[in-house]
Amino acid sequence: MDTKKTSLYQLHQDSKAKFVEFAGYQMPIQYSEGIVEEHRFTRNHSGIFDVSHMGQLFIYGQEDLVDDLERIFPLDLKNLKLNHSKYSFLMSDNAGIYDDLIITKIKDGFLIILNAACKENDFKILKVLLNDKYKMVLDEERSLIAIQGPKSVQILKSVIEGVENLNFMSGNWFTLDDQNIYVTRSGYTGEDGFEVSLTNEFADGFTRRLIDKGAKLIGLGARDTLRLEAGLCLYGHELSKDKTPVEANLKWAISKDRISKGNFIGSDIITKQLNNGVSKIRVGIKPEGRIIAREKTKIYNETDLEIGEITSGTFGPSVNGPVAMGYVENEFSKKNTKIFLEVRGKKHPATICSLPFYKKSYVKGVI
Amino acid sequence: MSEVKYSKEHEWIKLEGDIATIGITKHATEMLGDIVFTELPEKGSNVDKDGTAGVVESTKAASDVYTPVSGEVVDLNQSIVDDPSKINQDPENSAWFFKLKIKDKSEMDTLMNKDEYDKFAKESSA
Numbered sequence: 255m256d257t258k259k260t261s262l263y264q265l266h267q268d269s270k271a272k273f274v275e276f277a278g279y280q281m282p283i284q285y286s287e288g289i290v291e292e293h294r295f296t297r298n299h300s301g302i303f304d305v306s307h308m309g310q311l312f313i314y315g316q317e318d319l320v321d322d323l324e325r326i327f328p329l330d331l332k333n334l335k336l337n338h339s340k341y342s343f344l345m346s347d348n349a350g351i352y353d354d355l356i357i358t359k360i361k362d363g364f365l366i367i368l369n370a371a372c373k374e375n376d377f378k379i380l381k382v383l384l385n386d387k388y389k390m391v392l393d394e395e396r397s398l399i400a401i402q403g404p405k406s407v408q409i410l411k412s413v414i415e416g417v418e419n420l421n422f423m424s425g426n427w428f429t430l431d432d433q434n435i436y437v438t439r440s441g442y443t444g445e446d447g448f449e450v451s452l453t454n455e456f457a458d459g460f461t462r463r464l465i466d467k468g469a470k471l472i473g474l475g476a477r478d479t480l481r482l483e484a485g486l487c488l489y490g491h492e493l494s495k496d497k498t499p500v501e502a503n504l505k506w507a508i509s510k511d512r513i514s515k516g517n518f519i520g521s522d523i524i525t526k527q528l529n530n531g532v533s534k535i536r537v538g539i540k541p542e543g544r545i546i547a548r549e550k551t552k553i554y555n556e557t558d559l560e561i562g563e564i565t566s567g568t569f570g571p572s573v574n575g576p577v578a579m580g581y582v583e584n585e586f587s588k589k590n591t592k593i594f595l596e597v598r599g600k601k602h603p604a605t606i607c608s609l610p611f612y613k614k615s616y617v618k619g620v621i
Numbered sequence: 622m623s624e625v626k627y628s629k630e631h632e633w634i635k636l637e638g639d640i641a642t643i644g645i646t647k648h649a650t651e652m653l654g655d656i657v658f659t660e661l662p663e664k665g666s667n668v669d670k671d672g673t674a675g676v677v678e679s680t681k682a683a684s685d686v687y688t689p690v691s692g693e694v695v696d697l698n699q700s701i702v703d704d705p706s707k708i709n710q711d712p713e714n715s716a717w718f719f720k721l722k723i724k725d726k727s728e729m730d731t732l733m734n735k736d737e738y739d740k741f742a743k744e745s746s747a
Binding site: 283284289290291293475478479544546548568569571576598 | 654655657658660676678679680681682683702705706709
């Protein structure tokens with residue numbers, strides 16, 4: 255199968271990107287300055303991320319659609335205001351996670367942002383669950399550009415006036431050169447920022463304008479170190495069909511009101527796990543010294559009993575040290591619990607720590 | 622006169638008397654990206670030609686460092702353990718990894734000279 259290219263492919267090439275195949279797309283892993291510098295630039299200034307490989311699923315409908323989607327997602331969608339977004343999951347009957355996603359209420363329905371590797375499967379699942387009742391468009395005609403970091407608001411507002419008025423996890427339609435573009439204040443780096451959905455033919459020109467204003471292209475490598483420092487899950491690592499949102503320590507994303515009423519896919523298991531606890535749970539892990547514990551590293555307790563596994567681990571440039579997340583048996587999940595990580599045959603000390611490793615700076619609105 | 626030779630695993634080796642200084646090449650650092658962790662062999666240990674003698678990790682992945690010749694580890698460069706980014710800055714000079722007291726100088730004969738290595742590096746990354 256040929257790998258797909260996003261509409262920024264030429265710009266990535268012009269910017270000397272190193273490419274990697276990701277979810278069937280040729281994507282930039284890094285540019286000439288390297289992951290650490292790209293990471294720092296995003297934290298201190300403003301980074302542009304091509305996330306056009308992610309799925310933009312538009313589902314059109316009114317009250318019926320809200321009811322039907324509430325049977326799928328553990329969200330209070332009836333009270334989700336126009337242009338507001340929620341983080342959620344598409345789950346199996348036993349609450350295994352097919353995908354994690356952002357769902358936004360738009361005028362004539364919902365916009366759901368899906369992971370690139372999952373989007374085709376999600377589309378099929380949702381089509382069946384919704385009995386083909388609604389118009390669903392997994393839009394390949396639109397690109398998605400994220401701009402993240404403290405200077406992003408200044409840069410983006412100089413191109414699209416009004417975006418500065420958006421609050422975190424809300425969006426709106428804007429007009430740029432007679433084009434309808436949808437902007438949300440969101441992202442996945444732990445920084446203030448935006449995600450901009452616009453038609454493919456305008457993506458290149460729009461991104462070059464952001465670069466002219468001082469933002470820089472950032473690759474998937476830094477996107478991974480940024481999200482890990484921010485304690486955010488990555489599908490295929492922290493999240494999978496074998497993990498539930500409760501095990502993933504994401505119960506904050508499940509509406510309390512919906513739990514008491516149940517009646518969504520996976521609600522039986524979710525309720526049971528919330529009441530009885532889970533055997534394994536996602537935690538933050540801080541290795542001592544500089545040792546990096548990568549995915550699949552085994553975790554041991556102080557009496558040398560295997561208690562879990564790392565799901566993501568790298569060097570965090572802003573933390574200036576190694577950071578990791580993983581799953582451990584519940585009884586060892588308390589903050590400051592001493593654990594050991596087996597790296598290249600040797601056991602290295604580490605501690606369970608709270609997330610995020612790096613403090614967020616989102617712009618919160620007064621509601 | 623010291624001579625610098627290169628291995629297919631992208632290490633450089635500089636021999637002065639029977640002491641060999643070993644590090645990784647600029648080409649290797651460019652392939653690895655930002656180096657954020659270094660592990661060196663123990664001082665006083667013996668390492669065998671083509672065996673592992675350390676680890677470097679970038680933000681992306683871990684890679685073994687091999688020794689192109691056999692010998693006893695007589696010195697380590699602690700500064701690249703404390704600040705691994707030095708390897709990206711000056712890989713073929715101040716950011717050497719370890720020094721060996723070598724046993725068999727003829728092991729140097731199988732290694733590449735600068736021109737041969739440059740050609741090899743260019744071909745292997747093509």
